[in-house]
Structure formats: C-alpha cells, structure tokens
Amino acid sequence: MSAEGYTTADGRKIGGVLMEMKNITLRFGGVKAITDISFDIREGEIRAIIGPNGAGKSSMLNVISGFYVPQEGEVWFRGQKRAPMRPYEVARQGIARTFQNIALFEGMTVLDNIMTGRLTLMESGLAAQSLWWGKAQREEVAHREKVEKIIDFLEIQPIRKTPVGRLPYGLKKRVELARALAAEPKLLLLDEPMAGMNVEEKEDMCRFILDVNDEFGTTIALIEHDMGVVMDLSDRVVVMDYGKKIGDGPPDEVRSNPDVIRAYLGVEHA
C-alpha cells in the first residue's frame, strides 16, 4: 500500500492519510484501556474498529472525538499534530460522531436536532439573530435548505416536525446520523450504528452508510459488532482485544488472521 492511497476491490480510489493515531496509550488509574495502538484512517475510506466487549473500541473513538486525552501517543489530523482539545473544538475541526446509546436532544424536533448539527457552519451573531433580520434570516433559510437535503437523503421527511422523544429506536438512530451529516464532517465516527436493530433496519442503515461515503465522499470510521456487516461494508479493519491491536487490514486478511480467530472464537484446549 502506497502513501498516496490504494484502490478498493470495488474500484473506489482511497486517498492519503486523513487521521493517524500514533502509539496511543490510555489509562484510567491503573487500568490500561488502550495500549500502544497505532493506525491510520485514509480519505474516502470506510474503516471499521472491531473487537470483543471491553476491547477498548469506544475508548478509541472517545480519544478521537476529544472526550479522553491519552497519556501517551499523538493524534494527527490532516497532516497536523493535534493538541489536547475539548470535544467542541474537535467538532469545529470537522469530526462528527454518533453514539452507541443515542445522544439526541429529546425535547427538540427532528428538524431542530439536525439544524443543531450545522451550528459550526453558521456565522451570524447574537445581536443579528435576536432581530431575525437580513443576514441572520437568510442564513437560517440557506442552512434549512441543506438540512432538507439530508432529510430527503435519509428518508425522514414525514417526521421532521416530530419531537425526537416520541420516535422509535430505529428512527432515532437515523436522526442521529442526519445530525452528524449536517455538520458536513471530514471524518464521521459511528459508534455501533446497527446496535439493537432488526435485519431490515440494519440493511437500511448499511445502505445509508455506503451512500454517504459514495455521494458525499465522507470518510467513515465505525465500530460494529455484527461481523457480516463489518466485513461487507468496510475497506480496512482494525481488530482490538484487551486494549491491544491484534489485526489490521482488509476484511479478508483479517478474517484469516489466527490472533483474530483466537480472540473471537477462543482457543481450542486439546
């Protein structure tokens, strides 16, 4: 694999390195959640992080999105080393994410939730907004148009004025994806996007993830437990176990890796 990128099996061109994690170690007191892990995420790629429960996958995502600051190691984003920053600063750099157990604003409508996703792109200040005149109003309408495109894309038009608290689980997951997409992220992090869904909902979600990657060219890093989904969707897979990286590469290669088989299926005791 060259520094410039590679071509996937289905013929998509993958670009250079977008994000690179270098020797990340994260400790909570005496517990090592992540030990010396390095990997990269390339532009246009769908990158999966898998591993058994407690392997440190979510911690890894939290490091990327700024919730945790690793004790050792460096995070490089778009060719620059990233200083420790707060999550809202990470968001402004163009990294959006969804959560394993949905973190939507339950009291707001679907539309307001998705509009909130665009706040890093809006400029008008407090005074202009309080008068709702000129630029502030034009900006609101322009962003609404963008949001409506995402609503169309994810097929949630009928519920745009419904408070999120009233929606069923599967739709909430979709709204959360919409909110993340509204930020027009350079890197989209999905924490178990398919958790708790039935087969049909999973298929829908897979289709949306592939479409997002295809139409917007968004780089996606996702955590997922459903092996079938991961192997079908992703271009490259990082496998973690007990906070260590035990495999990294295209799905086929990872599938036949003896360490990965051992972590998932256990060792046969003769």
Added chain:
Amino acid sequence: MLYREAGDFKTTYAKDSQTFPIKADRMAYFALLAVAFGVVPFLINDYWANAVFVPFLIYAIAAIGLNILTGYCGQVSLGTGGFMAVGAYACYKLMTAFPEVPVLLHVLLAGGVTAGVGVLFGLPSLRIKGFYLAVATLAAQFFLVWLFNKVPWFYNYSASGQITAPERSMFGIAVTGANTPAWAKYLFCLVILVALAWLARNLTRGMVGRKWMAIRDMDIAAEIIGVNPLTTKLSAFAISSFFIGVSGALFFAVYLGAAEVGEAFGIQKSFLILFMIIIGGLGSMFGSFAGAAFLVLLPVFLKNVLVGGLGWPTDLAAHIELMIVGGLIITFLILEPHGLAQLWRVAKEKLRLWPFPH
C-alpha cells in the same frame, strides 16, 4: 372559519419558520396587539392597571427571562427575586444620579447591570447542575437581598432604608412617581414587554435557542457537535438576567413606586416566577405569558368571587384564596406536568384532524 392547521401550506422555508405558522394564530396575535395598544389604554383605570395589567406585563417579562434560563437552557435558578432587586436598585441609582437621562434608558441599563451580575452568579453552573445549581442561585438570592439591606449607598442613605422612585416622564407624560396616569404605566410596560418578547422569540427559534436547548437536553451530545458549554450557559444567564433586571426595574419604578428589598424581592418572588413558568410551560414563550396571567389573575378573580360575589369576610377569603391557588397548582402539575402550553399544543394537534380523528 375553523381554527385549524390543515390546508395552510408553506412554500418557503422562511414562512415555515415564522413565529405563528398558523394563519388563524397570526390573525389572533395581530388582533390582540391592536386591542392591547388601541383599546385598553382608553378604558383602563387605576384598579385594573394596578391589580391586573401592570403586574401581568411585568411578571411576563420576568417569566420570559427565567424561562430562557430554566426552560430553554435547563439551568434551574432560585435567584430571580435577587436579580429583580439588582434591576430595581440599579434603576434607582441611575435615576437619582442622572435625572436628565430618559427613564427608558435607565430601565434598559438596569437590565444590563443585572446581566453582568447574572453572569457572575452563573459561573458555578459550569461545574454544578440541577439541585446543586438551584442551591447556588439560592445563595445569590440571599446575598443580594442582604447586600441591598446592609449597604446604605444602594438606597442613598435614606432613613427608612427604602428606595422611592422619583417622578420621571417621557414625551411630557409621567411614567414613574405618584402622578403617573394608569394608561401611561400600562403603555410603558406594554411597549417594553412586546419588544423584549419579540427579541426572546427570535433568539429561541434560531441557533442561539437551539444551543440552549441542546445543553438542556444532553450537554455531552451538545459539546460533541460543537456547542461551547461555557459561552452558551453564560449567554443564557446574561440574557435571562437582562430580562429579569428590566422587570425588576419596572416593578420598582412603575408598579410599586417605593420598595423595601426583603419585602418586594424576597425568596417568595423567586418561587412565584418559577411557579409561573412551571404552570405555564417550560421552554415555551406562550407558557411564560400563560403562567404569568394565571398567577396574576387567579387571586384577583378569586377575591372578586369570594368577597364581592359571595360576601365572605376579607380575611377568610384571603386564606381560602391561598389554599385554592395552592390546590390548583398541584392539580395542574398532576394533570399536565408540561403546563398550559402543552395543553394548548395538544388541543392544536387534535384540531388538525377534527372532526374526523380516525
């Protein structure tokens, strides 16, 4: 014509995001404004102004202010009375120090001073939440009342410890002091309320309001999509305190005329305004108005019925009145925890399908 949403189609996003998306609502709003500005000032007398209209207008401003902080941004505050006192004393000091400046400016500046004090007492909200924040704002309430009692500079060393509003006029008509006509008091408060309510509505329907609500609903998720919790919470404290400060200034200068801090701006006032937004509906502009109207009108109504209608002795009626108001508050909270605004929303949703709900 039926009051309903169906058939009222929007063709632009600007039209869809207006304050009253339903045509009948919009017409009712303009009709109400026309009556409030064109009819009431000619009919109003001292009793109606002092018992009903002026307190309602002033409490509505305070309720909008607290609703921004508690209803929209989710930061519970029990310091409303204290912040109203800041507005009142700031207005008093400004009125006596710069008599030639128009009183409207004093009222707005008093709001500005209160906004500063509000930000100061809002700083703990960055670390503490919920009940603990409520206790911290309670400390603000007691501290501010104590401060205005103990430091004579604030009440210009007057012997009684009271502050008294001097007479100030606008366009040649007194709006503060003993000689103010009822309609002038009413109009002065009405103009300020309408302007502030309009600003508040614009803030809450745009991105500022969405940031506040994001912090209220889930602060971690808000941060992950780019909301800076520091500036967002403090802006809510500042704007909320501005509203509350203006209402405190009006309460003292226009409504009471003379005030003693513990009596006028004590902890009861904090609770009264909190009840208004809870009964009216948290996170709703309509709720702020409905709650203020409910708690201002209900005692007046009950008094008129019990004393005027049934001929009960005044003291007995006063006690019964307290019990009825208390009982109604509890009933309301059980039947509709989201307040009058939610009742209104549910009614509207029913009307969408009426008369064929299936």
